[in-house]
Amino acid sequence: MKAFTYERARTPAEAAAAVARTPGAKFIAGGTNLLDLMKLQIETPRHLIDVNGLKLDEIEKTPDGGLRIGALVRNTDLAADARVRNDYAVLSRALLAGASGQLRNKATTAGNLLQRTRCPYFYDTAQPCNKRQPGSGCSAIGGVSRQLAVIGSSDACIATHPSDMAVAMRVLDAKVETVRADGQARRIPIADFHRLPGTTPHIETALMPGELITAVTLPKPVGGFHTYRKVRDRASYAFALVSVAAIVQRDGRGRAAFGGVAHRPWRVEAAEAAMPGGAKALADQVFAGAKPTHENAFKLTLAERTLAGALAEARA
């Protein structure tokens, strides 16, 4: 690990300003992804600003009947919160499908959104990777790509976003609240938060340099049947090959977002009118224009079947 200086931030605005003015500075919260990457020298911050003392660890009701989840709420606490379990079960289920108990105890809501990909070529510093080293090329294209993206990818990158939580946040229409280095606060709809790779796969979110996530808000509950189905190579503690976050109403209408298939949680709202017509009708539209590799074309069938499983569960 490269050497770095360390400070503990006192307020969100101060933390944002400090990162913006310090070259090579980063925030650290749970640290479970950042420190892993620092050990491999994929991340090499020269200064760390510890935001754990910022008291952003409350879950509170919003005036419009939704929930405001502090950026530092740990994954375990968010999944176990009674309001989340009752009204946003898809979020509890997604969180519980991810990582291990030890990691969920440390990992934060904001940090989970900011996870880096687990593409094996991003992790292998001996290989070219446009995300790790812009302009160096993509080793995954033509390489081992079974786990990687089938849609929304580019000639520069076929990595996937690894988060389960973010897929549920996407289906729930969450908003990401931030504070910028100049002290300005803003709310970013989750649909606009994660970027597609395009020609700049190293830029993964809409955040500006130094911008700090302070909370994630959920709109008022939409009811319906909530489920998160995750298909992976082992039954626990593995990243998704494909996952589906679905909310299905009694009349068969609903919403669905997919994980493990793209550089961001994948949801096509315009396709959701097809949900009462069944999984194939919806999946055909959601994955129109997909560009799988020869190793991961199975994900398209798997995604449709996983959705079919979710819809059957909702009807049962």
Next chain:
Amino acid sequence: MTARVSFEVNGQRRDLELDTRTSLLDALREHLKLTGTKKGCDHGQCGACTVIVDGRRINSCLTLAVMHEGAKVTTIEGLGTPEAMHPMQAAFVKHDGYQCGYCTPGQVCSAVAVLEEIRAGVPSHVTPDLGDRPKVTAEELRERMSGNICRCGAYSNIVDAMTEVAGSRA
């Protein structure tokens, strides 16, 4: 580059000046000479480094020591001793919950915390109904212990040990 940090380990206050890069795991093992906590993968994948911080199990390899100002850390040395074993340690011995023993301190710390999590009503991936309190079942224990790898394959005996401890306390 160094920073100062003070925390409590197994009930004893410790003041350290450390290279900022020092993981909590390395602080425990290399600086405090508490070598019960093991380094396996050093990347949060194996669970050998599991300790209990402020009542919660974490991977001590994936956190910096300097991030734990004022924390209360419990390691395997703080759970029990050869003369006075923790009930979970005794149950591991009774049920053969290990072979080589390398993962065992992490398994025991994790197992103790898992029973607390179930008691506190924290759900898991296999909890059938999010509205119900989770129960101590083999399925729940296996899911909750998935962050602790045992290459000797003592898993079923670990589940037996945990089940016995959970039952004796109920």
